Amino acid sequence: MVVFVGCDLGTMGSKAAVVDEEGRLLGEAFEEVPLERPRAGWVEQDPLRIEASAHRVVHEAVAASGRADDVAAIAFSGQMSGIGTADAGFRPATHYDSWLDTRCEPYIQRMSEHADRVVALAGCPPTYCHGPKLLWWREERPDVYRRIRRFLPIGSFVAARACGLSVDDAFVDHTYLHFSNLADTAAGTWSDELLELFGVDPEVLPRIVEPTAVVGELTPDAAAATGLAPGTPVAAGAGDTAAAALGAGVVGPGRAFDLAGTASVLAIGVDGFHPDHAAHTMMATRGVVPGTFVNLAFINGGGLALRWFRDEIATHLAGDPEAYRKLDEAAADVAVGAEGLLWFPHLQGRVLPPAPHARGSWVGLTSRHSTAHLYRALLEGIAFEYAEWVRLADQAGGQRVTEARALGGGAASVLWNQIKADVLGIDWIPTLVQECGVLGDALIAAIATGHVTDAQATIERWQATGDAVGPDPHRHARYVALQPAYRVMAESLGPVFDRLAETT
DSSP states (O other): OOEEEEEEEOSSEEEEEEEETTOOEEEEEEEEOOOBOSSTTOOEEOHHHHHHHHHHHHHHHHHHHTOGGGEEEEEEEEOSSOBEEEOTTSSOSSOEEOTTOOTTHHHHHHHHTTHHHHHHHHSSOSSSSHHHHHHHHHHHOHHHHTTOOEEEOHHHHHHHHHTTOOGGGOEEEGGGGGGGSSEETTTTEEOHHHHHHTTOOGGGSOEEEOTTSEEEEOOHHHHHHHTOOTTOEEEEEEEHHHHHHHHHTOOSTTEEEEEESSSEEEEEEESSOOOOTTTSOSEEEEOSSTTOEEEEEEETTTTHHHHHIIIIIOGGGTTOTTHHHHHHHHHHTSOTTTTTOEEEOOTTOBTTTTBTTOOOEEESOOTTOOHHHHHHHHHHHHHHHHHHHHHHHHHHTOOOOOEEEEESGGGGOHHHHHHHHHHHTSEEEEBSOOOHHHHHHHHHHHHHTTSOSOHHHHHHHHOOBOOOBOOOHHHHHHHHHHHHHHHHHHHHSHHHHHHHHHTO
16 A cells, blocks of 8 residues: 655744555654744745755654655645745755745835736735745845746755756746746746736746646655655645645635634635735635635734734733633633724734735723733634635635635634634634645645545545534624724724834
């Protein structure tokens, strides 16, 4: 019986798992990879350090599984809106420019002058992603830029080097294309119009492949580093959110997945390429499986706000391993709507539409509000933002969302799942296999090598779910009445944040 290896190169570290044909995780490993912050707003990582970490966690997971001889293929996923580079020898020409890095902001503004065309073709408004980052290197570091032969995501970088590919064979799969701001995402090609508009040389862009394409085989050196056999097939892989969506079972229209982690991500399966022309908030992306599409958005630091609240506001719970449970219990006793208190959840700045000066804010505070009210409003604020995204996806032409699959640390909160179900009026269903990213990677490897031909049927078998948390009609009606107040608040705070930024 064959097994498959998935490896996810995430923001906080590298994770790997060995998965058998029944979807069982036979061996897992995780290793942190540090973020470097050389100055305010700059966030970098060493690509070779990420690569070495990936090799180590694969080796550890394979050893734990005891199934090294049975591995049929491997696939890597990686951070999506950050970008790496390669020189002529396929070595890093620069550091990995993290999605958390904000130095490219002037080039976001420059590309935003043509935001309507970028959205129409690429599917994602200019933000902290590949296009503005590429322009920053070209304009701010021209000497370095001349050494760059290709810009490519970190997952593609690690996979290509594991196969010993030349830089001319560097690739990106189609799940990243929206973040390029330079592609015709629906067609799966680079856009001649956008390349000309921004003066980008197509030679610095990699070839585009399907996520399930076999791009090569492990070299002897990569095999030794990972504990796998030389010649093991390597699939192109996918962006981490795309792989997680697949691993959560979001393969067709109507189902969403909620990644309740450091970032709060809501990805919605839709029936085609539906850019958000009106609000420039939702990203129109391609799914892993050909012909599938996903509209998504995320709150940078959405889930991080819970940890911040625990550490900085609920200081009486410092060091308490039951802190989140106790916060949930207190918030559960607070009425829907937190007695007139709203939370604007963009603690780390708003990703889309870009608002780097946005900050988390409670609106409606009175002397009667307690920490329990503050915490409930925080949970509700993220749910209100999700409801806005569902509305925008529906306006863009997507199909009605009928359920959401929940994963990440926040999915363990029964209260938060209930609040989200009540706000959106749909079932919220925890996934039992929480490692959706590496599960999706393993499924990509299985599809690439012909061991799986029906991705949807297979992931329904691989991914078990817990009991659905259904919406309460009375609470849902109350939240529907509150949603316009949230929308007005969100639309009104922008000038305040901009004025504050001018004075600090």
